[in-house]
Amino acid sequence: MVRAPCLLLLLPLLRFSAATLEPCEVDDENFRCVCNFTGPQPDWSSAFQCMTAVEVEIRGGGRNLEQFLKGASADPKQYADIVKALRLQRLTVGAVQVPAPLLVALLRALGYSRLKELTLEDLEVTGTMQPPPLEATGPPLSSLRLRNVSWATGGAWLAELQQWLKPGLKILSIAQAHSLAFSCAQLHSFSALHTLDLSDNPGLGERGLIAALCPHKFPALRDLALRNAGMQTPNGVCAAMAAAGVQPHSLDLSHNSLSAAAPGAPRCDWPSALSSLNLSFAGLEQVPKGLPGKLSVLDLSCNRLNKAPRADELPVVSNLILDRNPYLDPEASKQQDQNSGVVAACAHSALTVGISGTLALLRGAGDFA
Ligand SMILES: *[C@@H]1O[C@H](CO)[C@@H](O)[C@H](O)[C@H]1NC(C)=O
Numbered sequence: 001m002v003r004a005p006c007l008l009l010l011l012p013l014l015r016f017s018a019a020t021l022e023p024c025e026v027d028d029e030n031f032r033c034v035c036n037f038t039g040p041q042p043d044w045s046s047a048f049q050c051m052t053a054v055e056v057e058i059r060g061g062g063r064n065l066e067q068f069l070k071g072a073s074a075d076p077k078q079y080a081d082i083v084k085a086l087r088l089q090r091l092t093v094g095a096v097q098v099p100a101p102l103l104v105a106l107l108r109a110l111g112y113s114r115l116k117e118l119t120l121e122d123l124e125v126t127g128t129m130q131p132p133p134l135e136a137t138g139p140p141l142s143s144l145r146l147r148n149v150s151w152a153t154g155g156a157w158l159a160e161l162q163q164w165l166k167p168g169l170k171i172l173s174i175a176q177a178h179s180l181a182f183s184c185a186q187l188h189s190f191s192a193l194h195t196l197d198l199s200d201n202p203g204l205g206e207r208g209l210i211a212a213l214c215p216h217k218f219p220a221l222r223d224l225a226l227r228n229a230g231m232q233t234p235n236g237v238c239a240a241m242a243a244a245g246v247q248p249h250s251l252d253l254s255h256n257s258l259s260a261a262a263p264g265a266p267r268c269d270w271p272s273a274l275s276s277l278n279l280s281f282a283g284l285e286q287v288p289k290g291l292p293g294k295l296s297v298l299d300l301s302c303n304r305l306n307k308a309p310r311a312d313e314l315p316v317v318s319n320l321i322l323d324r325n326p327y328l329d330p331e332a333s334k335q336q337d338q339n340s341g342v343v344a345a346c347a348h349s350a351l352t353v354g355i356s357g358t359l360a361l362l363r364g365a366g367d368f369a
């Protein structure tokens, strides 16, 4: 009875300490902890609050983390027990300059953790990563996402980073990359990788894709996403996939400025497993030639088709999506005329919502099949 009023008296104090802008904040469930060290003279020790969180996000305001290098040479075995006890499963590190040896030290330490998902954003990695000694392995990641990460070692970075990850990575996404011309000879096979997302690399193009898709390194690939990746024709992408020997089930080419076909381009044999092709938001005025003969999903929404495609122009498709093309929807064409090149906006109509709702259901069902 006495305790409750005492606690209430403390409340103004709590509010006061929150107002003094702690760089780190953890939610009531101790689930998610977010640190923003952008301010002047950040108190790094505030990050200890995140020790028991499952999701941790740290932004460094572009700072160089060199000052932590001294501790980086310590043997991570010393604190293995503490790291093993962490609940941490998802970690995002953003807006810092990291010397490669420090990144290595972090990965070594996380090797004792249960970290599943690592995201690096707006990072500059300086120097080179040493190869691991035989017994050392990094975290057992299932997903690795990189956005705007630059590496001093150019195209060798993926092979260097891969050495520090336990095998088993399922999802790899690399956006705004500085180099996707990987050193394929040094790369090991990503034997469990089912999703490769190279979206938001507008300078990639089909030639860059050939360099990025190292032959036979992605044997389990099912989903390949190339949104806004400078792709020019579906056939060119097909050729790059054939050269790499990848056999995805779904290919997302939306938000590329696609043309129907390069003149005189040779025919390409699509992967036999390909069942879903997304060509939406691609500025298409006609259905591209040389598409796969049979698909379960073909998304041609938000293009510039002025008349209904004829059956002989289309593959055999169970789920054809054509909404928001000018022939169906004069409003859409008005919007598209305002955007040159790739159609940027494609507002939702009742039709879109209806169809995408059905699709979401279908996709949900597919996940459990
Ligand atoms: C981090 O803090 C700075 C000010 O110190 C603020 O401008 C910025 O928006 C914050 N970033 C995030 C992601 O909250």
Ligand SMILES: *[C@@H]1O[C@H](CO)[C@@H](O)[C@H](O)[C@H]1NC(C)=O
Pocket (backbone or CB within 6 Å): 095, 096, 122, 123, 124, 148, 150
């Ligand atoms: C990319 O990251 C660098 C820091 O490494 C940053 O200065 C730059 O603003 C970022 N670019 C974008 C487009 O966010």
Ligand SMILES: *[C@@H]1O[C@H](CO)[C@@H](O)[C@H](O)[C@H]1NC(C)=O
Pocket (backbone or CB within 6 Å): 227, 252, 254, 255, 278, 279, 280, 281, 297, 299, 356, 359
């Ligand atoms: C195709 O891509 C667009 C844009 O990226 C997305 O909104 C749409 O849901 C995708 N379609 C399918 C069938 O997944």
